[in-house]
Amino acid sequence: MDDKAKILMLACGALAREVLALKTLNGWSHMDLQCLPANLHLYPEKIPDAVEKAVVEFRADYEKIFVVYADCGTGGLLQARCAALGVEMIAGPHCYSFFEGNDVFEAHGEVTAFYLTDFLARQFDAFMWKPMGLDRHPELRDMYFGNYTKLVYLAQTNDRAIDAAAEEAAARLGLEYERRFTGYGDLATAMANQLSDKISAA
Amino acid sequence: MADDNDELNLSELSDDELVPQIHDDLYDGMKPEIEEAVHILLDRGWTPYDILTKALVEGMRIVGIDFRDGILFVPEVLLAANAMKAGMFILKPLLAETGAPQLGKMVIGTVKGDIHDIGKNLVSMMMEGAGFEVRDLGINNSVEKYIEALETDKPDILGMSALLTTTMPYMKVVIDTMIEKGMRDDYIVLVGGAPLNEEFSKAIGADAYCRDAAVAVETAKEFVLRKHNR
Numbered sequence: 001m002d003d004k005a006k007i008l009m010l011a012c013g014a015l016a017r018e019v020l021a022l023k024t025l026n027g028w029s030h031m032d033l034q035c036l037p038a039n040l041h042l043y044p045e046k047i048p049d050a051v052e053k054a055v056v057e058f059r060a061d062y063e064k065i066f067v068v069y070a071d072c073g074t075g076g077l078l079q080a081r082c083a084a085l086g087v088e089m090i091a092g093p094h095c096y097s098f099f100e101g102n103d104v105f106e107a108h109g110e111v112t113a114f115y116l117t118d119f120l121a122r123q124f125d126a127f128m129w130k131p132m133g134l135d136r137h138p139e140l141r142d143m144y145f146g147n148y149t150k151l152v153y154l155a156q157t158n159d160r161a162i163d164a165a166a167e168e169a170a171a172r173l174g175l176e177y178e179r180r181f182t183g184y185g186d187l188a189t190a191m192a193n194q195l196s197d198k199i200s201a202a
Numbered sequence: 203m204a205d206d207n208d209e210l211n212l213s214e215l216s217d218d219e220l221v222p223q224i225h226d227d228l229y230d231g232m233k234p235e236i237e238e239a240v241h242i243l244l245d246r247g248w249t250p251y252d253i254l255t256k257a258l259v260e261g262m263r264i265v266g267i268d269f270r271d272g273i274l275f276v277p278e279v280l281l282a283a284n285a286m287k288a289g290m291f292i293l294k295p296l297l298a299e300t301g302a303p304q305l306g307k308m309v310i311g312t313v314k315g316d317i318h319d320i321g322k323n324l325v326s327m328m329m330e331g332a333g334f335e336v337r338d339l340g341i342n343n344s345v346e347k348y349i350e351a352l353e354t355d356k357p358d359i360l361g362m363s364a365l366l367t368t369t370m371p372y373m374k375v376v377i378d379t380m381i382e383k384g385m386r387d388d389y390i391v392l393v394g395g396a397p398l399n400e401e402f403s404k405a406i407g408a409d410a411y412c413r414d415a416a417v418a419v420e421t422a423k424e425f426v427l428r429k430h431n432r
Contacts, residue, residue, distance in 0.1 A: 044396065071367045071397075073367060073397050074367070074397060075367055075396075075397030075398055075399055075402060076367070076397075076402070077399065093366065106368075111315055111316070111317055131275075132276070133276070133280075133281075134277075137231075137277060137280075137281060140277060140281070143280055143320060144320070147317035147319065
């Protein structure tokens with residue numbers, strides 16, 4: 001298979017491990033991964049432009065590009081941009097939802113739950129605690145988290161160290177802790193659909 | 203010349219020095235200094251309204267501009283807001299006593315299914331600072347709660363906030379219910395929240411999208427003026 005027949009997964013950096021794990025697990029050798037910085041999540045308004053720039057940069061090298069982002073706080077703007085670019089993206093509001101499965105997540109309807117994934121549990125200080133200024137101003141904690149009641153760790157893998165990190169994060173935020181194993185959820189299905197479409201079309 | 207390590211004595215500053223110092227202290231989120239400076243200005247005979255507008259609101263306006271320009275970030279804005287809140291806590295009862303001008307009334311709340319209130323709280327505070335009476339319904343508000351508050355309080359403005367893509371469509375539920383009840387045109391409807399935009403605001407039938415608290419205040423003033431001039 002030549003390079004041109006490959007499919008590119010253009011993903012949020014917070015999903016890199018999971019995308020690569022699924023690639024290895026399923027033997028998707030005709031798939032490449034290109035990540036955008038995970039900290040774009042702190043500025044969702046920048047995501048559509050960043051995705052467009054990458055799609056334009058890489059589209060000549062691939063037969064198909066799949067955007068491994070959900071809406072991610074863009075209020076529908078990423079969906080609109082992807083449609084205009086002629087590329088598909090993952091359905092759902094955010095990664096918490098598609099890891100659990102969008103239908104299951106919606107059915108839970110947990111208004112007061114704060115979610116961590118494997119990535120966020122591992123990177124809690126770098127992507128949560130410090131950007132929120134809680135390292136310098138712990139007194140801000142209740143302004144951010146006062147309305148939450150529990151932290152739900154949606155686990156993609158069974159890893160005691162990540163579980164412990166998530167539980168510690170819950171304690172630091174003053175929230176109850178719950179671990180829920182999700183695996184890769186709708187991410188696995190969405191990627192498999194893209195790759196099987198690609199295979200059948202090839 | 204004062205040494206950098208010397209403690210700045212606020213009471214030794216003239217009014218012309220103290221007001222910019224308040225702006226700086228607000229910018230740096232220095233709550234005790236703001237409380238002290240408010241007391242100093244009150245002791246010097248300043249009206250609560252002048253302290254609020256010239257010192258606190260102006261200080262937060264500068265914070266808002268630097269937040270919009272990417273110079274300040276959310277933690278710094280929250281610290282500044284905390285400091286301003288402390289100053290307003292001192293001034294609020296005095297403002298009521300001294301009959302500060304009232305621009306209008308607003309009912310505001312975060313929509314059903316959403317518990318995020320940082321932005322909404324900032325808007326509430328800045329609206330109060332600008333001279334609006336604000337009834338804050340808090341978080342997770344059903345359409346029934348909004349309608350009840352509108353019927354009871356008869357505000358000029360309804361403000362709705364949402365942080366989640368999944369909860370922002372609920373704003374349309376509220377507006378559609380207002381239309382069904384024939385009360386939509388009685389109110390100015392302002393919406394805000396991180397995932398919202400101008401296009402969404404138009405699509406759901408709101409009067410305006412407000413990207414931040416400063417814009418909310420300016421938009422509210424403009425719409426209330428238009429409403430009163432009708």
